[in-house]
Amino acid sequence: MDPKTWLLKDLRHNWHPYTQMSILATEPPMLIDRAEGLFLFDAEGNRYYDAISSWWCNVHGHGHPRIREAVARQMERLDHVLFAGVTHEPAVRLASRLAAIAPEGLSRVFFSDNGSTAVEVALKMSMQCWRNLGREDRTGFVCLDHGYHGDTTGCMSVSGVEAFRRAFRPILFPARRVPAPYCYRCPVGKTYPECGASCVDALGDAMREGGETIAAVILEPLLLGAGGMIVYPPVYLSRAASLAREHGVHLILDEVATGFGRTGTMFACEQAGVSPDFLCLSKGLTGGTLPLAATLTTAEVFNSFLGGPDSGKAFYHGHTYTANPAGCAAALASLDLFEEEELVDRVARLAPRLAEGVRELAGLPLVGEVRGIGMVAALELVQDKETKEPLPGTAPLFRDIRREALCRGLFLRPLGNVVYLFLPQSVTREALDDILDRFGGVLKSILKS
Template sequence: MDRKSWLLKDLRHCWHPYTQMSTLATEPPMLIDRAEGLFLFDAEGNRYYDAISSWWCVVHGHGAPGIREAVTRQMERLDHVLFAGVTHEPAVRLASRLAAIAPEGLSRVFFSDNGSTAVEVALKMSLQCRRNLGREERTGFVCLDHGYHGDTTGCMSVSGVDAFLRAFRPILFPSRRVPAPYCYRCPVGKTYPECGIGCVDALGDALREGGDAITAVILEPLLLGAGGMIVYPPEYLSRAAAIARGHGAHLILDEVATGFGRTGTMFACEQAGVSPDFLCLSKGLTGGTMPLAATLTTAEVYNSFLGSPDSGKTFYHGHTYTANPVGCAAALASLDLFEEGRLVEHVARLAPRLAEGVRELAGLPLVGDVRGIGMVAALELVSDKETKEPLPGTAPVLREIRLEGLRRGLFLRPLGNVVYLFLPQAVTREALDDILDRFQGVLKSVLKR
């Protein structure tokens, strides 16, 4: 069947996420045929750098042989089995390795399917832990107004990106939102580092006001992804952790996007010296090859769920594919590749080059802010540089940037008014230079028209 026939079938039956489907009639979706290394290939053989890691999860590039071989071997031995009262070697090995590389104290691992479920598990564990300990009054959560933690109901309830929440507010539970540490649009009107991280005071205020009703604070460490690729100082995270602990609140860190070397350390929270009560992982866990997620927590939380069968303390939560053996095998192979290629150190070495490359675009028209961390770099576009009036996310120039990217062999997907690179951690220096050259060409071509 040819490309046109596949696209007609797509338009007849498929419903794409985060996509206004009426626009696909005039601008059909890309038909991707295969992927290899850093590249996606469409049905006509055109090649594109996967510059956003296929929604932030591709770590080693596409088709990493080590992962492919591990998945094949596991499929031949054990493809799937329920994980309720049953175990298997890949899950045990993976849980042990995650506990070994995680921040101190995170010794227990609960597997699920994706980033949303990893966070949902943490929210429910925090709530039930309080109940199990006789603290039923602790039911509230504190989150950031630019935070994003997934699309299930609990996750949306502790997120702050209005466009994602607007239609679903009737089914969301209330949470306390505080201003994000958004340096370009500082909520306290100051400049870092002279600000003294004054924006964190709002978190303390929310916890004082919530008192014993607050069970947990949830944050994305150092990088707010879907909220606009907002990068914030490690000092905010370290102080936020101390404030949460001081008020007896659990700290949930959502490292679904930032984990596995993305920011230059295995987990972003390491840069702030913070070890949370819950660590949520997915995306890069399997190198972007298989759906898998993990929620890590402490022995203290785990022990609160122990009791007799009729104690009511059992964690009644699970997923059909919890700890799927094939997914666990992929994750184990991915961790092997991290060690063999010293990928975390590799990202730390290349990060300054990526930052330098995008900083060169700061003077272009409409570019209000340039920011980044690790293998992430972002440009926030504004209508007016002096007032920082945001460019509407529907502005035609954003579509032009995406299309010009395709013409120059870059697969980009702007996030509102933010144009960004979210590169695979295994990108080489040569490829990084090529990507930056193309990215600069895209922005200079479009923004100077």
């Protein structure tokens, strides 16, 4: 079947996420035929760097033979089995590996399917933990106004990006939302580091106002992804963790996007010396190959769910594909590659080059701020550099950037008024230089004086 026929069938039946489908009638979706290493190939054979890691999940490049082989071997032995009262070797091995590399104290692992479910599990576990301890009043959550934690109902309730919440407000529960540590648009009108991350005081105020009704505070460590690739200093996270302890509430860290070396350490929270009560993982867990997620928590939380068969303390939450054996096999192979190829060290070595490359674009028209961490680099575009008035994310310029990027062999997807790179951890220095050269060419071509 020729590509045009596939695209016609796609438009007849498929409904794409985060997409105004009427636009696809004149701007059809790309038809990707295959992927290999750092590249995507369309149906006509054109090659593109996967510069956003296929929505922030690809780690080792596409089609890594070690992961393919691990999944194939597992499929020959055990494809799937329920995980309620049943276990299997891949899940046992993976849970043990995750507990070994996680921040201190996170010894229990609950598997699910994706980032949203990993966070949903943490929210429900926190609330029920307090209930099991006789604290049924602790049902509230504190979150950030630029935070994003997924598209299930609980996750939307503790997110702050209105585009994801607007249509669903009637089914969301209330949460205490405070200004994010957005240094470019400081909520308290100060400058870092002289400010001492004083914006964290709002988090403490919310916990104090909520008092005994607060169950947990939830944050994305060091990088607010869908909120605009906002990077904030480790001291904010460190102080936020201290405030959570001071007020006796759980700390939930959403490392769905930042985990597995993306920021230069295995988990971003390590850079602040923080061990949370819940750690939510997905995306890079399988190297970006199969759907799998994990919510890690402490023995203290786990023990609060123990009791007799009639105690009502069991955690009534689950997923059909919880701890899917093939997904676990992919994750185990991915973790092996982290060790063998020293990927976390590679990211730490290459991050300064990525930062240097995008900083060179700071002087271009409309570029308000350049920011980044690890393998992530972002440019926020504004209408006026002095006033910092944002350029509307619907501006035609962003479609022009995407088209020009494709012409130069880069697959990009701007996020609101932010153009960014979110590169696989396996990127080489040579490939990074090539990507930066193409990326710079795109922006210099479109953002002309």
